[in-house]
Amino acid sequence: MRAIGWAGVVLVAGTMGLSTSAVRAADPAYETDPTYAKAEATNREWTLTLGGYVMGQPTWSGSDEYEFGFKPIISVTRADRLSRFSSFNDNPSIALWDTGVFEAGVVGKFDWSRDSSSARALWGLNDVDYAFEVGGYAQWFPADWLRLRGELRYGFGGFDGVVADIALDAIHFSPELWGATFSAGPRMTLASSGYIDAYYGITPYESLNATALGNPLAPYQAGGGIYSVGFGGQVLKRFTENITGSVFAEYKYLMDAAADSPLVVQNGDRNQFQAGVSLSYTFFLGFE
DSSP states (O other): OOOBOOSOOEEOOOEEOOTTOOOOTTSHHHHSOTTOTTOOOOOOOEEEEEEEEEEEEESSTTBSOEEEEEEEEEEEEEGGGTTSOOOTTOOOEEEEEEOSSEEEEEEEEEEOOBOGGGOGGGTTSOOBOOEEEEEEEEEEEEETTEEEEEEEEEEEESOOEEEEEEEEEEEEEETTTTTEEEEEEEEEEEEOHHHHHHHHOBOHHHHHHHHHTTOOOOOBOOOOEEEEEEEEEEEEEEOSSSEEEEEEEEEEEEOHHHHHSHHHHHHBOSEEEEEEEEEEEEEEOSOO
């Protein structure tokens, strides 16, 4: 049974706000299905959505122990796009091309550092610095109830490499069940050796240092490839035109080089979980 650590709150990178936040009751998209990608543009007013996720998450990537974390919601968008579906996994992005069915633009992510003194399983390893990821994204709604999204990002700082996320979500708006929006689907992440080796590789020096500290880990050089596969889902409820909440859960199965690392085999678990709740508030700014 996994222990839930109480070490404290871990701040992680800001993500895209819940684009499925409330729209005005007069909007036809609100009265039907608020997740429709082709919702009619009825209000071009700018909005600001602020909030956060509180979740149980691994203490470090690959860990078998868990702690509470916080993830902020920050989103600036027009009111006619508030009905657009988004997932907990979506990173902050700005659309440069949007046809209503297909969308593409720029995306970014911030990765917090890993302190080797924060967990016994990491003793002897080098710290991993903060990292920034920038790149592009594209998403396609082949149907009103289905979204395919991909992100390709280059990271620098704590690691130097490329990360790609792919997610497919089936979406269902249920007026019978409190007007909630249900969504779920598979996920996959691919990464270059620069990313995976930064978090799962072990240099000969680190191996000697860790062994001397009672944490025997063999040297290991991690390559690139499929980093993880998994499945996730969320239930989102719009309480008012301003207030939105959700419950979500994600499962990630580490693959190949990450799963074979002695850090995971000896001190962690390739099965990774996170689950929690969110609450956000949308401000209508009064200008277009």
